Amino acid sequence: MSELLQGNRACVQAAIASGCRFFAGYPITPSSEIAESMARLLPEVGGVFMQMEDEMASLGAVLGASLAGSPAMTATSGPGFSLMQEHIGYAALAEIPCVVIDVMRGGPSTGLPTRPSQGDVMQARWGTHGDHPVVALVPASVPEIYELTSLAFALSERLRVPALVLYDEVVGHLREPVDLGTLRLSRAERRRPTVEPSAYRPYAPDADLVPPLADFGTGYRFHVTGLTHDEAGRPTEDPAVVGALHRRLQEKVARARDDVVSFAGIGLEDAEVVVVAYGIAARAAERAVTDARARGERLGLFRPRTLWPFPDVELRAVAERVHTIVVAEMNLGQVVLEVERIVAGRARVEACLRADGTALTPDDVAHAVASAAGALA
Amino acid sequence: MTGIEYRDRLRRQMLPHILCPGCGHGIVLKALLRAARSLELDWDRTVFVAGIGCSSRLVGYIDGCTLHTTHGRALTFATGMKLARPELTVIVITGDGDGLAIGGNHLIHAARRDVDLTCLLLNNETYGMTGGQAAPTAEPGAISTTTPGGARERSFDACALAVAAGASFVARGATSLPLELDGLIARGIAHRGFSFLEIASDCPEYFGRYNQLGRGPEMLQLQRRRLDEVDRTLRAKRSLGSRRAEGPPPLRTGVLHERPA
Numbered sequence: 312m313s314e315l316l317q318g319n320r321a322c323v324q325a326a327i328a329s330g331c332r333f334f335a336g337y338p339i340t341p342s343s344e345i346a347e348s349m350a351r352l353l354p355e356v357g358g359v360f361m362q363m364e365d366e367m368a369s370l371g372a373v374l375g376a377s378l379a380g381s382p383a384m385t386a387t388s389g390p391g392f393s394l395m396q397e398h399i400g401y402a403a404l405a406e407i408p409c410v411v412i413d414v415m416r417g418g419p420s421t422g423l424p425t426r427p428s429q430g431d432v433m434q435a436r437w438g439t440h441g442d443h444p445v446v447a448l449v450p451a452s453v454p455e456i457y458e459l460t461s462l463a464f465a466l467s468e469r470l471r472v473p474a475l476v477l478y479d480e481v482v483g484h485l486r487e488p489v490d491l492g493t494l495r496l497s498r499a500e501r502r503r504p505t506v507e508p509s510a511y512r513p514y515a516p517d518a519d520l521v522p523p524l525a526d527f528g529t530g531y532r533f534h535v536t537g538l539t540h541d542e543a544g545r546p547t548e549d550p551a552v553v554g555a556l557h558r559r560l561q562e563k564v565a566r567a568r569d570d571v572v573s574f575a576g577i578g579l580e581d582a583e584v585v586v587v588a589y590g591i592a593a594r595a596a597e598r599a600v601t602d603a604r605a606r607g608e609r610l611g612l613f614r615p616r617t618l619w620p621f622p623d624v625e626l627r628a629v630a631e632r633v634h635t636i637v638v639a640e641m642n643l644g645q646v647v648l649e650v651e652r653i654v655a656g657r658a659r660v661e662a663c664l665r666a667d668g669t670a671l672t673p674d675d676v677a678h679a680v681a682s683a684a685g686a687l688a
Numbered sequence: 689m690t691g692i693e694y695r696d697r698l699r700r701q702m703l704p705h706i707l708c709p710g711c712g713h714g715i716v717l718k719a720l721l722r723a724a725r726s727l728e729l730d731w732d733r734t735v736f737v738a739g740i741g742c743s744s745r746l747v748g749y750i751d752g753c754t755l756h757t758t759h760g761r762a763l764t765f766a767t768g769m770k771l772a773r774p775e776l777t778v779i780v781i782t783g784d785g786d787g788l789a790i791g792g793n794h795l796i797h798a799a800r801r802d803v804d805l806t807c808l809l810l811n812n813e814t815y816g817m818t819g820g821q822a823a824p825t826a827e828p829g830a831i832s833t834t835t836p837g838g839a840r841e842r843s844f845d846a847c848a849l850a851v852a853a854g855a856s857f858v859a860r861g862a863t864s865l866p867l868e869l870d871g872l873i874a875r876g877i878a879h880r881g882f883s884f885l886e887i888a889s890d891c892p893e894y895f896g897r898y899n900q901l902g903r904g905p906e907m908l909q910l911q912r913r914r915l916d917e918v919d920r921t922l923r924a925k926r927s928l929g930s931r932r933a934e935g936p937p938p939l940r941t942g943v944l945h946e947r948p949a
Contacts, residue, residue: 333772359771363764364797371757371764371794375737376772378755383768401758527753527769528776530732534699534748536756545702546748 313488318453318478319344319386321489322412323352325460326384328496330468331410332358333383335372337365337391340424341480342414345386366391370398374407378535380526382464382501384410388480389418392431393438399473400439401537403560406471406514406522408501410463413475414483415590417668426668427480429590429641433648435475436619442557444564446571447475447619449589453487457494459616465497470567471521477618479641481591481670504531514556515542520563564620574622575614578604579629582611584680586663587626587650588639589615592671596639599676610680618646623653630657635683639663639676659683697721697731699751706745710896710904712863712889713810717746719861719869720779720808726874734777737766739791741817743783743810743889760791763798766805778804779877784811784825788844792824799853799882802949806876806883809846812891820894827937831898846886851945856881858945862888864912865941872943881949888939914939 316324322345326334334349336342346362353360359376363369366387373383387395392413402409415431417423431438435447446466448459460476467474504511504523513533516522522542525531538546539553547553564571577600579585588596593614603610613629613636615622630636636658638647647662654660663679665671698721707713724734734752738744740759747754757765762780770778787795787809798805814832815821822832822839825846829838850858857879861869869887876883890896890907901907917938 333768335768361768361771363767364793367758367761368764368767368794368797371761372768372771374757375755375765375768375770377768378765379769379773379776381772383772397758398761526773527735527755528733528773532732532752532754534702534754534756536748537758538756543701 312492313490315486316453316489317344317486318456318483319414320348321453321457322386322460322476323348324491325457325496326410326464327352327356327358329461329464329498330382331384331464332356333373333376333381334358334385335361335363335369335376336385336387337363337369339388339391341416341483342386342388342412345412366394367397370395370409370411373409374398374402377407377409378527382408382468384412386412386414388414388416389431390421392434396439399445400441400443402473403439403443403445404537404539405535406524408467408471409473410460410467411473411475412460413477415477415479423668425480427591427641427670428666428668429479429592430645430666431477432618432642433645435477442561444472444560445475445619446470446472446564446617447477448616449618450476450478450616451482451590451593451614453482453485454489454494455616456482457489457491461495461497465500466571468501469521470563471524472564479590508532512542513544514540516559516563520559520566568620571617572620572622573616574625575616576612577601578609578611579613581609582633583609584635584637584683585611585613585629585633586637586639586676586680587613587615587646588676589618589646592639592641595671595673596676598673599680602673603677603680621649621653626650626653627657630654633658635659635661637661637663637676637679637683639671639679641665641671692722692725694718694721697724697751698749702749705749707742708893710892710907711742712812712904712908713743713746715863715866716808716810716869716887716889717749719866720873722870723873723877726870727877729777729877733775734779735769736779736781737762737769738781739786741783741786741815743781744786746781760786760789761794762786763791763794763805763807767798767801767803770803770805777877778806780805780807782807782809784809784813784823784846785815788824788846796849796853799850799855799884802854802856802882804880804882804949807885808873809884809886810889811846811886812889812895814891814895816891816894820898830895832895847884847944850884855884855945856947856949857883857943859943860886860888860939860941862911862915862939862941863890864908864915868941875943879946879949911939915941
């Protein structure tokens with residue numbers, strides 16, 4: 312049965328249905344509905360809601376709860392996302408599962424608190440210092456917020472990485488008819504150790520390069536630190552151990568890539584020009600593409616659902632067949648840089664950018680495509 | 689308390705420790721282990737959480753569930769952990785820079801929430817890990833690498849701050865009174881609610897050297913004189929109401945504030 316559901320509230324429903332039992336957050340527009348819904352719904356399922364004193368504390372509490380065995384998440388927007396970078400890095404190095412929702416608004420700084428943007432997508436990849444693994448998903452609709460929030464829990468718990476879900480203010484506040492019963496939920500399953508506590512080495516990985524994680528308080532006594540550490544959890548500066556740890560952290564996500572990376576496409580089989588877009592910009596692009604195809608134009612859409620890792624192999628395959636790729640996004644050019652890197656001259660790459668606090672429109676995309684075609688002609 | 693085998697509660701593979709000769713923090717670690725034993729804490733359900741700094745490194749040496757977090761934010765991890773798994777005993781170790789400067793806001797709110805945590809704040813008036821910069825607890829006039837002409841700012845009274853913010857148990861101990869520490873820490877852990885203990889420690893390597901206070905033993909004796917000064921001050925107050933005008937402020941130890949959580 313369909314119900315009219317707001318994006319932020321769909322996020323909460325998905326999180327709880329996927330096993331989330333702890334939320335800590337700090338009020339910030341345009342994500343506050345997530346905290347408000349969590350405050351009402353989590354206690355009903357025996358979960359814990361905490362309003363913390365800031366975003367650093369919010370993610371800190373989430374990581375503490377996660378180590379105690381609770382699938383946990385927080386939600387924020389740009390300014391808070393900046394403050395959370397410290398603990399995103401901690402979660403990446405200490406390998407503590409957590410989900411962070413960033414409902415993107417105009418930045419930098421306080422920027423445009425109630426207006427959409429897609430300006431945080433590179434921060435999601437590189438916001439915290441040092442090399443680090445990260446998973447970032449970018450839903451474009453209310454049902455997709457539901458499915459990808461759920462997937463974020465599954466990936467975070469399985470891979471022991473911070474999983475980020477980024478969507479813009481428009482998608483977060485959009486209300487769409489949704490039949491939750493028809494949507495796909497991913498179960499969050501954290502691998503616990505099977506060895507005796509005395510034999511447990513908290514950072515000794517299994518074959519998939521992910522170490523099993525014991526809950527604090529269950530008889531396994533171990534050390535967790537943000538210092539670079541060996542498999543026993545001891546701080547180390549041994550170059551061989553340090554280098555191996557960094558490579559494993561990257562490689563564990565790379566190995567799971569095919570389960571992580573996803574995208575949607577329209578007309579990719581015959582397109583001569585392809586628009587790459589995500590989030591609400593992809594909705595505008597979809598309209599432009601379907602209108603163009605109705606006119607017989609060979610325009611396609613490549614819509615990543617995962618930004619990090621990026622569906623690079625898939626896009627490269629598309630780039631072999633088309634002459635132009637137009638990247639449409641609501642910032643001054645972030646993902647377009649990644650697309651240029653991936654395409655590497657196989658096709659021309661143009662950008663269709665809007666960074667004025669309003670959503671990209673189908674006309675924006677259509678004009679960008681037309682001018683790209685014109686430049687070619 | 690007799691016959692505690694400290695090594696049974698320490699991760700021997702983590703040794704040798706990083707603390708400098710004469711550092712007071714080891715005295716606190718031993719007192720904590722004695723207090724834990726006196727309470728017969730279930731070691732599998734006791735978690736030690738710390739931030740960043742010399743004091744925060746103590747948790748790594750304890751053979752328990754130990755969590756060495758980010759600078760200033762140990763209390764936030766501890767809060768989430770305690771609420772997610774209330775059966776855990778959660779003990780936080782922090783320092784004066786970690787707990788009062790970068791983590792000051794978290795301390796205030798942990799005290800206000802009065803969640804059942806125990807927080808030991810080891811105050812050595814300096815940032816030892818980074819080489820002896822001024823901490824917010826450095827007394828005016830204190831020499832450090834960032835106050836070469838002497839600190840000019842007022843210093844924090846951590847206990848007064850914790851009381852004002854709502855902590856339901858506030859105590860001060862000192863490394864020169866190690867056996868009193870056992871009881872204070874045990875009472876803090878046993879208290880249901882947020883227990884805050886400031887423990888005067890000493891850093892001979894930086895604070896002591898820069899301020900010509902001697903090595904560990906001399907610094908402990910100096911600390912002890914500040915404790916004695918309290919007795920003298922109280923006696924003087926009772927008789928004449930006179931107040932001490934200058935020099936290091938007196939240290940009052942013991943339970944300073946307690947109410948049901």
